[in-house]
Amino acid sequence: MTPPHIFLEGWSRALLLLHALVALALAGAATHLAVVSLRLWRSALQAPARARLARLARIYAQVIGATYAAAFGLGLLMYPHYRYVVRALYLDRYDVWAANLFDIKENLAALGLPLAIAVWAVGRKLDPERDRALAGWLAFLAVSIWLLVGAATISGLLVTDVRGV
Amino acid sequence: MSGPGAATRAAVSASALCAGYLATYFVSTALPTPLFWYAPLGRHVVWSVHPAELACDFYGRVALALAVGAACGALAWALTRGASPARLARALRLLGAWTAALLVFTAALYVYRLAGRRGSPMPLPPDYQAR
Numbered sequence: 511m512t513p514p515h516i517f518l519e520g521w522s523r524a525l526l527l528l529h530a531l532v533a534l535a536l537a538g539a540a541t542h543l544a545v546v547s548l549r550l551w552r553s554a555l556q557a558p559a560r561a562r563l564a565r566l567a568r569i570y571a572q573v574i575g576a577t578y579a580a581a582f583g584l585g586l587l588m589y590p591h592y593r594y595v596v597r598a599l600y601l602d603r604y605d606v607w608a609a610n611l612f613d614i615k616e617n618l619a620a621l622g623l624p625l626a627i628a629v630w631a632v633g634r635k636l637d638p639e640r641d642r643a644l645a646g647w648l649a650f651l652a653v654s655i656w657l658l659v660g661a662a663t664i665s666g667l668l669v670t671d672v673r674g675v
Numbered sequence: 676m677s678g679p680g681a682a683t684r685a686a687v688s689a690s691a692l693c694a695g696y697l698a699t700y701f702v703s704t705a706l707p708t709p710l711f712w713y714a715p716l717g718r719h720v721v722w723s724v725h726p727a728e729l730a731c732d733f734y735g736r737v738a739l740a741l742a743v744g745a746a747c748g749a750l751a752w753a754l755t756r757g758a759s760p761a762r763l764a765r766a767l768r769l770l771g772a773w774t775a776a777l778l779v780f781t782a783a784l785y786v787y788r789l790a791g792r793r794g795s796p797m798p799l800p801p802d803y804q805a806r
Binding site: 636 | 682683685686689690692693696697700713715716718729731733734736737740741744764767771774775778781782785786789790791792793794795796797799800803
């Protein structure tokens with residue numbers, strides 16, 4: 511019996527490494543945006559401080575837009591290999607909890623995708639004086655993305671520790 | 676975006692995208708919904724509620740949710756043309772609340788459905804070596 515040929519299976523290790531590196535950058539940007547947006551929303555700041563934080567928020571919004579799309583896209587490319595070689599042949603047989611945790615992580619990441627699009631679309635043009643009413647909305651999106659990315663990162667590390675490729 | 680109304684209108688549209696995407700993700704999971712599935716072994720796409728062969732629903736579900744979300748975002752953009760700042764602020768609060776609720780419910784649905792799932796391993800190829 512010839513082993514089936516899976517899409518991009520020869521690139522699985524390189525893709526996993528790239529996915530992890532991009533996810534690390536995403537986790538950093540998500541953490542920074544959560545802190546910055548909460549300060550913009552909750553703190554009584556002078557105009558220069560607000561302008562400085564808003565400039566950081568615009569930068570992190572763009573980084574999140576780019577890294578979320580990249581990490582998600584790399585995950586989609588790796589998924590066929592994962593589904594057969596990692597899950598169907600190994601995790602479903604020996605470590606079912608890891609297969610379940612991985613699918614929870616993938617779906618949590620998918621739920622964060624529209625939030626990242628919204629942050630990128632609105633946050634990259636944020637004006638601290640003009641858009642004061644949006645500070646609470648941006649903080650909600652930023653904290654939600656941070657929670658989802660944090661859960662996905664920790665779950666991804668745990669599953670990769672069991673079997674990555 | 677130029678004025679405060681334009682920025683809030685963009686946020687309302689983005690929130691509608693989020694709510695539409697999350698609602699589609701929730702409904703297509705909770706109810707039997709036909710989707711495009713990718714079969715990695717045959718390397719082909721199947722239109723089905725649940726195909727008999729090994730297949731991934733992830734691509735079809737995300738594509739469907741993105742399409743519905745984009746339609747909701749475009750609709751919200753069209754409907755809020757000329758809306759007053761107060762009306763835009765109300766719409767943003769409402770859609771933000773819907774987004775938060777749908778996010779929590781959909782995440783909880785996936786944790787509930789997947790946490791106790793039983794494995795369905797496939798037969799090992801003859802030359803398979805578990806590392």
